[in-house]
Amino acid sequence: MSRDTLSRPEPVARRAPDGARPARRISRTEARNARAAAGFVLPFLALFALCFLAPIVYAVYQSLHKTERTGPLGLGGQEHEVFAGLANYTHALSDDQFLAGFGRVLLFGAVQVPLMIVLATALALLLEGASARGIPFFRSAFFLPYGVPGVIASILWGFLYVPGISPLVKIAQSVGWDVDFLARGTVLWSIANIVTWQFTGYNMLVLIAQLKSVPEELYEAARIDGANAWQVARHVKLPLIRPALVLTGVFSIIGTLQLFAEPKVLRPLASSIDSGFTPNLHAYSEAFVGNNQHVAAAEAVLLALVACVASFVFLRLVGGRGKERG
């Protein structure tokens, strides 16, 4: 007790001895809380700082610098970093391939994300509204692809796309439809199919979880009021699963901007996929093929910025109503 008063002068307590006790007890609880909390939070925060904050700071730093070599013709000699201002950003933003990659993923996201979420919502509503048997089977079947890693899914669908192996192409040809899944104009949508295949079931489960949290009486009441299944879904269920729709939407947008494994794996099969097909692919080849870390860092920063802005805009547009609850 005396240690407490020594280490932390409390003028209020000294002036009014009768009020000192509760005041001191509160501050002691606070101190104890802070100490205990630190013990629990710091291990996580240390790694979080190393793996999230430090790379961001480092990327911003690198993106504002460039490597210069002192020596004849810039060959040999000492390498050192000099401040480059926004040169790496202007370089990235004037690279047509990089911009085309961004345009491509934005187009991809604008089509694939709504399609997938509509499909996930439809499946969730069907599974929750149906009284059919076999619901657990269907739920598991739809969810199963989520357990298939993006690389494996791309390998799988790759085999289903490549003429010569693909039974799908064979079936299409046998009915006279000459389909090329890997052509310049189609390959983006073939990739969209892989992503949709993988993540629809996952999003569906999130939506089902939210549907289950709605009290059954609410549906009953709507039905008694004479609403049919469609009206219940449209006017009762959909507004109620709004938070889950926002959640899945944001995660899907972030996922779209990160598109990498699918085009990377399909690239050897499809000449229509170039080294800058998506922003991530471009940054990767800039870093490891072009050996230009600084531009790659600028591209990573741009990618993170666009992802944040896109999520934020989406949250504002769709989730506005949820904000009131904090």
Add this chain to the structure above:
Amino acid sequence: MTRPPVRYRIITASLLTVAALYFLTPVYWLIVSSTKSSADLFGTFGFWFSGHPRPLGNLTDVLTYDHGVYARWFANSLLYAGIGAVCATLLSAAAGYALAKFPFRGREAVFNTVLAGVLVPGTALALPLYFLFSSMGLANTYWAVLIPSMVSPFGVYLCRIYAAAAVPDSLLEAARIDGAGEARIFGRLGLRLMTPALVTVFLFQFVHIWNNYFLPLVMLSDSRLYPIQLGLTSWIGFSDRKPVLYQYTVGGAFLSVVPLMVLMLVLQRYWRTGLTEGSVKA
């Protein structure tokens, strides 16, 4: 409650069946193809078995090729995903518990920073993280993949929400009066009460690490450190010169997918309860 009319039920069942066909066809193709020889893979119809199925022969081929490198990749994947997910779960549990149960100054600031971490795209971090680790001499080691795998901002978020709802203050107070230390209370009470959330975090993180491709790709150059995904893509890369690798890739993909699917189906129940906590109270 009246059952919906037959017409409606038939439409529902047909829609569900069509969707199931879509989701299961590639898996079915994988199962069929994993029994085929390299020649039959190209020579026979993909959606039906060949006349000469050799599932066990293929299995041994995959496992013995290149001195059993496949088994090593598999073990690496288990190591990264297993240890990474356990550590991530414990770290998230401790942080989420503290953020829920100990009011301290700056708590919301910490929580909001972590939440922002959920929204930063992982692959935008991977390249800078590589440059950073590389300057620290950590690139191309097990640590390069393990350390980032131990951090799950989403896990902290979920654990905080769950702990706030499932760990009663009165119980903690009672334990304190009994003289138990904070670490002990967390270990004995907190962790136990948070188990459903912990299962979810573990599963999420396990699948996330197991499926992660970009991070190991940029971090690792030694193929003995590869996780399975990276190994399989390296086989595809060589298959131009060695066509039998196509077959090995199919067999290897099949082998790698089976355990995860079983895990997912078994633990689906926990998964759903955890997700409810996460999405509904967000």
